[in-house]
Amino acid sequence: MDNIILHSTPVSDFKLMIGEIVREQLKTYIPKPEQKATYLTRSEAASKLRVGLCTLDKYAKAGIVQSYRIGGRIKYKSNELEKALEAVKNAKYKRG
Numbered sequence: 001m002d003n004i005i006l007h008s009t010p011v012s013d014f015k016l017m018i019g020e021i022v023r024e025q026l027k028t029y030i031p032k033p034e035q036k037a038t039y040l041t042r043s044e045a046a047s048k049l050r051v052g053l054c055t056l057d058k059y060a061k062a063g064i065v066q067s068y069r070i071g072g073r074i075k076y077k078s079n080e081l082e083k084a085l086e087a088v089k090n091a092k093y094k095r096g
Contacts, residue, residue: 039068039075048081064088 009017040048045065046056059065060074065084068075 037077037079039070040078040081042074042076045076045081048078049085059084 042053042056046053049056049059049065051059056065060067064087065076066080068077
């Protein structure tokens with residue numbers, strides 16, 4: 001059974017202590033705001049992934065990389081390319 005300890009802490013100090021604890025706990029649950037996406041052209045995306053344009057098109061058709069049509073041009077989000085690159089690297093060296 002837990003021991004109950006009575007202490008004469010002022011209410012204002014008690015509120016501050018509880019507020020700090022709640023803030024610390026909420027930091028773990030609140031997602032960090034994502035950075036604004038930077039769009040790359042096909043050639044920039046291909047060079048970032050170190051593949052050719054044909055391979056980049058194959059990745060987009062296979063769903064490995066998400067492409068966006070903006071103003072009649074195909075663009076790629078840089079943060080999504082980094083995630084796809086990590087996924088491809090992990091799959092490449094995964095055994096089983």
